[in-house]
Amino acid sequence: xxxxxxxxxxxxVPEGENLVLNCSFTDSAIYxxxxxxxxxxxxxxxxxxxxSSQREQTSGRLNASLDKSSGRSTxxxxxxxxxxxxxxxxxxxxxxxxxxxxxxxxxxxxxxxxQP
Amino acid sequence: xxxxxxxxxxxxxxxxxxxxxxxDPISGHVSxxxxxxxxxxxxxxxxxxxxxxxxxxxxLPSDRFFAERPEGSVSTLKIQRTQQEDSAVYLCxxxxxxxxxxxxxxxxxxxxxxxxxx
Numbered sequence: 267x268x269x270x271x272x273x274x275x276x277x278x279v280p281e282g283e284n285l286v287l288n289c290s291f292t293d294s295a296i297y298x299x300x301x302x303x304x305x306x307x308x309x310x311x312x313x314x315x316x317x318s319s320q321r322e323q324t325s326g327r328l329n330a331s332l333d334k335s336s337g338r339s340t341x342x343x344x345x346x347x348x349x350x351x352x353x354x355x356x357x358x359x360x361x362x363x364x365x366x367x368x369x370x371x372x373x374x375x376x377x378x379x380x381q382p
Numbered sequence: 383x384x385x386x387x388x389x390x391x392x393x394x395x396x397x398x399x400x401x402x403x404x405x406d407p408i409s410g411h412v413s414x415x416x417x418x419x420x421x422x423x424x425x426x427x428x429x430x431x432x433x434x435x436x437x438x439x440x441x442l443p444s445d446r447f448f449a450e451r452p453e454g455s456v457s458t459l460k461i462q463r464t465q466q467e468d469s470a471v472y473l474c475x476x477x478x479x480x481x482x483x484x485x486x487x488x489x490x491x492x493x494x495x496x497x498x499x500x
Contacts, residue, residue, distance in 0.1 A: 270424075298486070300488070300489075302491075307493070308493050308494075309386070309473060309491035309492050309493045309494055310425070310473070310475075310491040311491070312488045312489065312490070315486070315488055317486060355424050355425075357424070357425075364440065365430070365437070365438035365440045366430040366432075366437055366438035366481055367481055368413065368430075368477065368481055368487055368489075369415060369427045369430055369438065369441075370415075370417075370425075370427065370489065371427070372417075372424030372425050372426070373424050374422070374423055374424045375423075375424055
């Protein structure tokens, strides 16, 4: 069974710091790896999607990398701001899971707090 | 344009009651997903529709859970004889294309319905 894990479970940093969130997955046969943000009481907002043939994606202060051979993805946030405080979730869509190919398998998330 | 909407946003049910949760996907989106998110956990897949066809229901935890999308737009997730372990946030997501586009399709999530079973 595919497992997606995220480390750390929680992280608190002062404003302005650069930080890295980690995601690992047990099966390298993935279609894509996505990073989402979840604010309390709200749904998920897609941040970045990395296709299996890609190594990284960038959007503003966010950069996500994918290394299928090691089963890892990282989300790099530059110059963090208090507004970045949220739970960050990674999710993979899998080739060998069966059923719908585009269903997502989520990690448990990293709760980020950026202190002003 | 409008995003994915879900109703009700909050539902309290007594154990044994039936509940129905509604999802309005983004207009024209082919794919629709239901996920269940327990407190402190990531969402877990329940079921998938491509238009009106339910192509994958492997994540439904028991036969008390039933989902439909009869006209290929609005979807309803029904839970019969609710149990306390059903308490969770139920998330709906939609994406533009069908199951043949797994590499590039982003899923757009609704705000969720928080179900509390007493």
